[in-house]
Amino acid sequence: MGGNYLAEKDIVIIAYGEIKNELRSGKTAPELASEVMVQLLGKTGLTNCDIDGLAINLPGAEVGNSFYSNILADNLGLQPRWLQLTEIGGCAVLGNIARAAAALKCGMCDIVLCLNSDASSRRHPTTVLNYRTEFQEPAGYHGPLVAFGLMTDAYDQKYSLKQEALGHLAITQRNGALVNENAVENLRKPLTMENYLNSRMMSDPIRLLDCVMRCDGANGVLVTTIDRAKALGAQKMVRLAAYSEITNYDPTTALPEPFESGFQVVGPEALRKAGITVGHIDMFHPYDDFLIAILFQLEQIGFCKRGEGSDFLLNTDLSPKGKLPINTGGGQISAGQPGLAGGGVNTVEAVRQLFGEAGSRQVPNAKNALVTGIGVVPYFRNWGSSVAMVLEN
Amino acid sequence: MAIPERKPRPIPTPTRTTTPFWEAAKEGRFLLQYDPAAGKYQFWPRPLSVYSGRPQLEWRQSSGRGKLATRTNVRVALRGFEDIVPFVLAAVDMEEGVRVVGRLIGISYEEAKPGMKLKVCWEQLPGDARFFAFERDA
DSSP states (O other), rough: OOOOOTTOEEEEEEEEEOOOOOOOOOHHHHHHHHHHHHHHHHTOOOOOOGGEEEEEEOOOTTTTTTTTTHHHHHHHOOSSSSSEEEEEEGGHHHHEEEEEEEHHHSSSSEEEEEEEEEEETTOOOOOTTHIIIIIIIIGGGHHHHHHHHHHHHHHHHHOOOOHHHHHHHHHHHHHHTTOOOOOOOOOOSSSHHHHHHTTTTEETTTEGGOOBBOEEEEEEEEEEEHHHHHHHHOOOOOOEEEEEEEEEEEEESOOTTTTTHHHHHHHHHHHHHHOOOOGGOEEEEOOOBBBBHHHHHHHHHTSSSOOOHHHHHHOOOOOSSSSBOOOOTTTTHOOOOOOOTTTHHHHHHHHHHHOOOOGGGGOTTTTEEEEEEEEEETTTTOSSSSEEEEEOO | OOOOOOOOOOOOOTTTTTTHHHHHTTOOOOOOETTTTTTTEEOOOSOOOOTTTTTTOOOEEOOOOEEEEEEEEOOOOOOTTHHHHHHHHEEEEEEEEEEEEEEEESSSSTTTTTOEEEEEEEEESSTTTTTEEEEEEE
């Protein structure tokens, strides 16, 4: 996977949209998505008739709807000539931007709406068939929470996890949510180390404050070619510099370390394709379903060595003005996880930062961002899908 | 006040691939798929070997013995486990070189130490289904 199809940096994001994450919005996934589309059209002056590409996530609330992408297009008055439904969990958002870039470079469409939404409060199907229902759930090995309990125990046995390191991360991200109007309102309260350490154990050693809170929400971006962006008179644009994706990492290792993931492949690979190293990254917007997932990514992408994640977190200023700003809007942990649109929380925040529109949490002189996605937790391996994208302005 | 109806503990639904596993489970035997080309076992049962991509797999009986790799104390009431929480779930490295996750029976979270010897035992589920769990192996 040596080549970089984004090397010319001629595919750009010209607008981002996001609505406020809410616990019980009372809206459907298409309704939530429509609000983001309205934002994007408003920002660019485009109409629904100008959009000829549509890439969407499969909302949990729409699982079982075999024709969802068509039905959504119909709801939105869109007539896409290129249509993509992606269901790689939290990787769907970045995965769709990457797929849109490929479609644009192939000339299959000119302007792609990458649109993500989920109405988790309406319906969140808990049944994933195949080995999960047959070999996991009857054992009580049920969902990401328990899997992350087992995974974190494995890491702790090998490297001794420092709880305060995750506490530091929790507080940093919470500070981002305090100044992020799109964060779930319930989470916009200051957090102390004591709050973190005293939060309820869910599946030892995972605490309540290690986990995301699922909510309703939507987000999206418009992706096009740089030539088209200029012709449209786009005032701001973010370039796609590199992307790497892997699914079902390392299937032939029977006894893997459960915290080792595809990030050790896609992290260094995306940076190499972009021609940079970790030292050049101005800010990191990692997917965060659990806080520990950020620590795993830091180590495996190469920000620090294996086992040094705790010390790295404790010794690094992760705030917007710090050495390595992380998830400046609160991440999903503190802004909420809008179901299977969750990958858009960190992605949109990275674009917002690169547009210079992050207000009081703006990262000074941010020229690039590393954004990641995590999708699916398989049977005692990590993760189903891992993706990394480098964005530049 | 109405008591919300509880969903039952999930029970496995065998497929064409997994039926031999569950039939053997009824007799207390824990089967693993073995790929003779690769000389390796795999768990959970799949339609082909993850090592060679070949469908020529054999069913072999596991010793049922292994060692605790990692564990977690599940405290949240998962569907069908409301009356069981907290319970200890462990990943067990079996003698055959595969990892199996199951509930620990008769072992507290404090007692569940990495490396401790465990063996497969069986829990009776509703109907005639049995599901694997682990207990101490003296």
